Amino acid sequence: MEGLRAENARLREQLAARDLELARLMARQRALEEQLAEAGQLVERLDYRLAERERMSRMSRARFVLLEQQASRLLKLYVAIHRLHEASQREQVLVAIQEIVINIIGSEELALFRVDREARRLMLVTALGVDAERLCSLVPGQGPIGEVAVSGTLFLAPTPPRAGDRRPDAVSACVPLRMGGQVHGVLALFGLLPQKRKLDEVDIELLTLLGEHAAPALHRADLLRLAASSSAMASGRAA
Known part of the structure; x- marks a missing residue:
């Protein structure tokens, strides 16, 4: 146990x-x-x-x-x-503007207008990649281009058109060309290049800067042309 x-x-x-x-x-x-x-x-x-x-x-x-x-x-x-x-010639200024729009902004369709206040018309100065005939009868206040000529405010399309769009209102941007506080012209961009989907903030700054410099450059070229013409006439009379 x-x-x-x-x-x-x-x-x-x-x-x-x-x-x-x-x-x-x-x-x-x-x-x-x-x-x-x-x-x-x-x-x-x-x-x-x-x-x-x-x-x-x-x-x-x-x-x-x-x-x-x-x-x-x-x-x-x-x-x-x-x-x-x-640039000392108007054609050189226009070529420089075109190169800026093509190579920096990204559009091969553009037109530049001069505001003729006496005739109340927008005179087409140059056009590239677009039908110039449909742009020869614009007036201030008509469409995006005419409205910018009056307001002096940069216009940007909410949905930029593609290159080749032939609609009358197919405008990507309209830039007022200012000098001395007045709008002397309008630069219109139409279809953008295929790789360019929209205009960004940098594009807006570039277009604004272009709008400030284009009109004075064109005015200077015109003055140089007038001066050269006057000098030639004076030389002819002296001879």
């Missing part, structure tokens, strides 16, 4: 030891699970930070490319504006 009680005591001790070991192992398991959960959360945070850094890096690269493009366009515009003011 004593032997049986001793064996039972020994078994109970072994069972208690096993229970303790099991409890220890379960506590260890819970600790490991908590550590694993914390590690998972850390990995998620690191993945998020890495993804955020990659996103910021892509945005920085895209911003850098955009700034490079804008700087290149501004440099081209600076050179073109310089040519505009260096």
Whole structure:
């Protein structure tokens, strides 16, 4: 009997030891699970930070490319504006304006008008890539071009037309050509090039700058032509 009680005591001790070991192992398991959960959360945070850094890096690269493009366009515009003011002939000024619109803005369809206030008409000075005949009878206040001649406010179409659009109102932008506080002309851009979906903020700044410099450049070329003509006439009379 004593032997049986001793064996039972020994078994109970072994069972208690096993229970303790099991409890220890379960506590260890819970600790490991908590550590694993914390590690998972850390990995998620690191993945998020890495993804955020990659996103910021892509945005920085895209911003850098955009700034490079804008700087290149501004440099081209600076050179073109310089040519505009260096031109001594009206034809040279018109060619410089066309090059700005084609190479910097992105349209091969344009027309430039002079405001004739006495005749109350818009006189077509030059046109490129469009039917000039449909542009010879415009008056101030009529359509986007005529409205800009009166208001002196830059017009931008909400949805610019594509190149080749022959609708009468297919105008992407109308730029007032100012000098001395008055509108002396209007530059109209029609269809944009295929790769040009719309006019952005930089385009608006460029067009505004062009509107400020084109009229003085044309006026200067006209004065030089008149001066050269007067000098030639004077030389002829002297001879």
